[in-house]
Amino acid sequence: MTSTTSPTSTATSTTSGPSTTGPSTTGPATASPAAPRPHRWSGLAVLVLAVTVVVVDATVLVLAIPSITETLAPSSTGLLWIGDIYSFVLAGLLVSMGALSDRIGRKRLLLIGAAAFGAASLLAAYAPGPGWLIGARALLGVAGATIMPSTLSLIRALFPDARERARAIGIWGAAATAGAAAGPLIGGLLLEHFWWGSVFLLNLPLVALLLVFGGWLLPESKNPEPGRFDLPSVFCSMGGLIALVYAIKEGAAHGVERWDVPLAAVLGGLGLWLFVRRQLRLASPLLDVRLFADRRFTAAVLGALIAVFGLAGVVFFTSQYLQLVRGFSPLKAGLAEMPAFAGAAIASMVTARLARRAGARGALVGGMVLLGLALGMLGWLRQDTPYLVLAVAFLGVGAAEGLVYTLASDLVLTAAPAEKSGAASAVSETAYELGTALGIALFGSVLTAVYPGAVGTPPGVDEATAAKAHQSLGAAVEAAHTLPGAAGQALAEAARGAFVQGMSLAALCAAVLVLLGAGLSWRLLRRR
Known part of the structure; x- marks a missing residue:
């Protein structure tokens, strides 16, 4: 990507497995690049699988929320914790695990994390209650934090050539963003035939493949002088x-x-x-905070944080909108969100080309503006909004997220010294996961604050049933089924209208926030 430059520091790594060609180095920009690793693209496929496992688990649950609400009966606050505890823990540990990977070996930590991820998935799949599920999701976050930093930093070890590395990061970014977008579709397919726990059992065969091929194809890479942890x-x-x-x-x-x-x-x-x-x-x-003195680094981290912050909270609730407001089945809801999957995959693959033509500044800010406009469209949703409007909004959201996340990851990785690539990669992923957690928390809380007052107590509905309906839309729909004729219909309609009102307000807040972030990124990336 010509808008960024390779770091001039030496990349230090020890290697093992079939890709062994001796230590890989990237010297100053004028030096000839190191010999390419013969199995680097196969190794990239393993890293793509690893990042896909982690990001799919962050979104595959969204279509299962109605089933979980019915089976485990969590409170509205418990439901938010089920949704965001994974990202909370992931974000809290990424920097530490990135630094740990620089010290003990990125491949080693990735494989340890993959095994732990499989074990935690089993605990989540058979959770008997909401507290158990929240705890299992927290353990999944711990395991995911050991996987994510290694995926991006190992790309640097596999691809010393800057142009090849930009292409590899584009593929990696496509897997990350498209995997997150595809999570609801995968969840919908599983929920058509199985119970909600199946969305976690999906991880087990993927983890098995990751352990087998990761041990074989990935090189070991770490900082030879890491200091103490x-x-x-x-x-x-x-x-x-x-x-x-x-x-x-x-x-x-x-x-x-x-x-x-x-x-x-x-x-x-x-x-x-x-x-x-x-x-x-x-x-x-653990983290060289002086990296933030580099404007590219700071702009990339803030861009990723603000973009995902605006996106996550709203998208988390669109699946509930499609199922509980529009009446879509889980599979149909997943298919309805497919434009986001397509947009994310395509945009991530062409990010390097766009950055060469428009520059990193224009591409990053342009992606954030597109995301703000698409979220603004979601802010005008109604119960009977034509699907074409939804499809266009989802396409814009997916394309913008793919562009912003991929470009931000490349800017972060190329701005940091090679021996600190694990910790630097963790900063990018921390921004992504922290943005996800904050988005679900804040905008979910906007919805939670608006919803009970907007539902009210329709005529013919007793106070106890109304109190249950105020907890969540899923609880309101379930409560409506216990009431006779007109009263049940009135409660369900009031709950759906209140949900749409809260979700629209959250989407408009997200749009404003992302557009403000675009202005900040434009200022940070201006040429001196």
């Missing part, structure tokens, strides 16, 4: 991120009057401040 930094980063997200989530849902919300906000801010302060003092920090 600083546990206080791990606790500060994870504790700070999770506490801050908790404060935003609970504050948006219940207000700041509760004592735990300001306490969590203070603890989160303190934890992150201590983390940054400690990194500046350590000889071998």
Whole structure:
């Protein structure tokens, strides 16, 4: 990608397996590139499989939410935790696991994480209650955090040539964004024939393939002089991120009057401040925060964070809109979201070409503007909106997300020294996962705040049934079935209208936020 330059530092890695050609280096930009690895494209296929496993698990659950609501009967807050605990934990641990991969070996940590991911998937599939499922999803987040940083940093080890690496990152980005978009479709296919736990059992054969072919085809790569692994930094980063997200989530849902919300906000801010302060003092920090002095690095991280922040919360609820408001089956709802899958795959593959023509600044900001406009379209949805409008909005959302995420990953990776590629990659993925968690938390909380008041208590509905309907749209539809004729229909219609009202407001908020982020990225990437 000509809009970025390869780092001038030496890439240090030790290699094993069929791709062994000796240590791989990338010297200064004027030096001849290292010899290409003969099995690099096969190794990329393994990394694509790894990232697909992690990102599909983040979205495959969305179509199962109605089934989970019916079977496990979680509260509205519990339902949000089921949806976002995976991304919370993933985001909280990515930086630490990225630094750990630089120290013990990226391939080794990826394979350990894959085995743990399979075990946690079994626990989630057979969860007997909402608390168990939330815990299993948290363990999946821990395992996913050991996989994700290694996938991007190993691309750097496999592809020392900058142009080949840009193409490989495009393929990797297509797998990440398209896999996230395809999650609902896969979930819909499974839910047509099996119970909701099947969306987790899908991981087991994929993990088995990853363990077999990853051990064979991937090279080992790590920092030869990593320094010690600083546990206080791990606790500060994870504790700070999770506490801050908790404060935003609970504050948006219940207000700041509760004592735990300001306490969590203070603890989160303190934890992150201590983390940054400690990194500046350590000889071998988990994350070199001075990387943020590079405008490309900062703009890429913020662009990915803001774009996903705006996208995740709204898209998490569109599946409920399609099933519970429009009456689509899980499979039909997954097919209805296919334009997002197609847009993400195509945009990720052509990102390098677009960046060469428009520059990194134009491509990144253009993708964010497109995302803002597409989210704005979702803000005008009604119960009877024609599907063509939905398809266009989904196509725009998918294409923009594929472009922004792929380009941001390339900017982050090329701005960081090669020996710190694991930690730098983790920053990009932390932005993605933290944005996902914050988006679901904040915009889900907007919906949660609007929904109960908009439902009200229709005539003929008793207070106990109305209270149940106020918990969530799924609970309202279930409660409506217990009421006679007109009263049940009135409650269901009121609940659907309230859900659409809350979702539309959340989508418009997301659109405004993403457009503001586009302006910020444009300013950060301006030429000096």
